Amino acid sequence: DTAVSQTPKYLVTQMGNDKSIKCEQNLGHDTMYWYKQDSKKFLKIMFSYNNKELIINETVPNRFSPKSPDKAHLNLHINSLELGDSAVYFCASSPKTLQLRAYNEQFFGPGTRLTVL
Amino acid sequence: AQTVTQSQPEMSVQEAETVTLSCTYDTSESDYYLFWYKQPPSRQMILVIRQEAYKQQNATENRFSVNFQKAAKSFSLKISDSQLGDAAMYFCAYRIHQGGSEKLVFGKGTKLTVNP
Numbered sequence: 001d002t003a004v005s006q007t008p009k010y011l012v013t014q015m016g017n018d019k020s021i022k023c024e025q026n027l028g029h030d031t032m033y034w035y036k037q038d039s040k041k042f043l044k045i046m047f048s049y050n051n052k053e054l055i056i057n058e059t060v061p062n063r064f065s066p067k068s069p070d071k072a073h074l075n076l077h078i079n080s081l082e083l084g085d086s087a088v089y090f091c092a093s094s095p096k097t098l099q100l101r102a103y104n105e106q107f108f109g110p111g112t113r114l115t116v117l
Numbered sequence: 118a119q120t121v122t123q124s125q126p127e128m129s130v131q132e133a134e135t136v137t138l139s140c141t142y143d144t145s146e147s148d149y150y151l152f153w154y155k156q157p158p159s160r161q162m163i164l165v166i167r168q169e170a171y172k173q174q175n176a177t178e179n180r181f182s183v184n185f186q187k188a189a190k191s192f193s194l195k196i197s198d199s200q201l202g203d204a205a206m207y208f209c210a211y212r213i214h215q216g217g218s219e220k221l222v223f224g225k226g227t228k229l230t231v232n233p
Contacts, residue, residue: 031218041156041206043223055218088160094219103150103169106221108162 003027004109006091012115013081020077021112023091030096031055032074033106034066037088049074050096078114086116119144121211123224130199131232137184138194138227140209147171150212151185152221153194157205165207168192196229204231 004025013019025032033056034046048056052068063079074093078085091109120143130136142151153165168176168185176183180200184193196203209224 033220035221041226043208043221043226045220045222048218048220050218055216056220058220090162092162096218103167104219105164105167111160111162113160 004091004093004107006089006109006112008112009110010113010115012117014117015081015083017081018077018079019081019114020075021089021091021114022073022075023109024073025091025093025107025109026072027093027107029093029107030071031094032068032071033092033094034074034076035090035092035108037090037111039087043090046076047074081114081116083116086114088113119146119211119213119222121209121222121224123209123227125227126225127228127230129230129232130196132201133198135195135197136199136229138196138207138209138229140192140194140224142190142192142209142211144190144211151183151192152210152212153181153183153192154208154210154223155203155205156208156226157202162208166194199231201231201233204229 007022031050033048037043046060047066049068065077067075088111090111092106094106095104122141149170151168155163155165166178180197182195206226208226210221
């Protein structure tokens with residue numbers, strides 16, 4: 001049983017195109033995230049959603065638009081793709097953290113490698 | 118701003134020996150969590166170990182242990198009896214609460230090679 005799944009695993013596209021990456025979690029978690037891992041392997045958060053509500057937006061260009069149709073899904077749509085968007089995109093999910101000392105593990109999906117030509 | 122620094126871009130170890138990966142971080146908070154994640158060539162992110170800042174005892178998970186020095190803001194990972202399957206990128210991460218959610222801030226990673 002896959003806890004956090006992403007489709008597609010690989011995506012190759014031309015500059016200027018619009019593409020989407022889908023993410024689904026079957027863990028019943030309230031919070032979902034998108035992280036970007038660049039060509040130097042640096043991982044950085046892009047967005048977090050809590051029960052379909054956007055909570056964190058880390059100064060990501062507005063060409064990137066996350067959509068959460070329900071709390072089990074968080075899709076990432078990217079308009080007008082640029083060469084610099086080539087990266088691995090990870091979706092993750094966790095239960096909602098209500099207290100500072102509470103621990104909730106973030107479960108990561110397998111990643112989607114996006115290549116923009 | 119919270120930052121996480123891994124000063125060793127690459128490390129290597131002989132099979133069955135011990136290796137220590139370094140991590141330092143910057144924060145003004147007193148309660149927080151620190152993590153080590155492993156990313157093998159399959160690119161799956163795997164949680165190796167976590168440490169609660171309010172606990173003085175260093176966390177251990179089988180062959181993996183940490184040396185957590187809160188005052189020095191240091192969080193190193195020790196891998197004992199290294200195995201070929203330990204070869205991977207290792208990321209140190211710090212958890213930040215933000216606006217009712219939380220995020221992980223990662224270091225730039227250390228690539229660990231295990232030599233047979």
